[in-house]
Amino acid sequence: MQSDWRGVMLSIRPRYAEAIIRGDKTIELRRTRIHATAGTLVVLYSSSPTRSVLGTAVLDEIIEAQPAELWPRVKDEAGVTQVEFDRYFENAARGYGLRLRDAVALATPTPLHSIRANAGLEPPQSFRYVTRSQADLLTTALAS
Numbered sequence: 001m002q003s004d005w006r007g008v009m010l011s012i013r014p015r016y017a018e019a020i021i022r023g024d025k026t027i028e029l030r031r032t033r034i035h036a037t038a039g040t041l042v043v044l045y046s047s048s049p050t051r052s053v054l055g056t057a058v059l060d061e062i063i064e065a066q067p068a069e070l071w072p073r074v075k076d077e078a079g080v081t082q083v084e085f086d087r088y089f090e091n092a093a094r095g096y097g098l099r100l101r102d103a104v105a106l107a108t109p110t111p112l113h114s115i116r117a118n119a120g121l122e123p124p125q126s127f128r129y130v131t132r133s134q135a136d137l138l139t140t141a142l143a144s
Contacts, residue, residue, distance in 0.1 A: 007041035017046035025079035052109035
């Protein structure tokens with residue numbers, strides 16, 4: 001049903017957000033599980049200093065494992081070194097790799113002031129769920 005639809009807005013460091021848009025990075029790493037299924041729309045928010053929605057992708061799958069087991073499964077697609085990976089997952093019992101596909105850049109990124117004014121949203125520290133109308137407002141400048 002339409003009312004059950006929800007997407008996910010991920011806050012991602014600019015270096016990684018840009019790599020996802022380019023297609024160089026297809027796994028986004030997380031310490032916290034998001035509750036979403038394959039096919040969920042992912043809105044890519046590039047955090048400071050960019051502070052804009054850069055585009056969207058589609059969640060293909062979530063890989064869950066202990067960090068030591070996760071690394072071999074994601075190392076070629078995560079866009080990080082093993083040192084960065086180990087530092088990020090230090091003291092974490094579980095890790096999550098969000099496999100993304102079909103990344104599309106916005107023709108014009110949606111800046112923070114527009115996110116607040118038009119969609120009525122504050123960007124998340126990590127992630128937040130969004131409604132279809134919020135996702136539409138955030139991504140109205142999608143490239144064709």
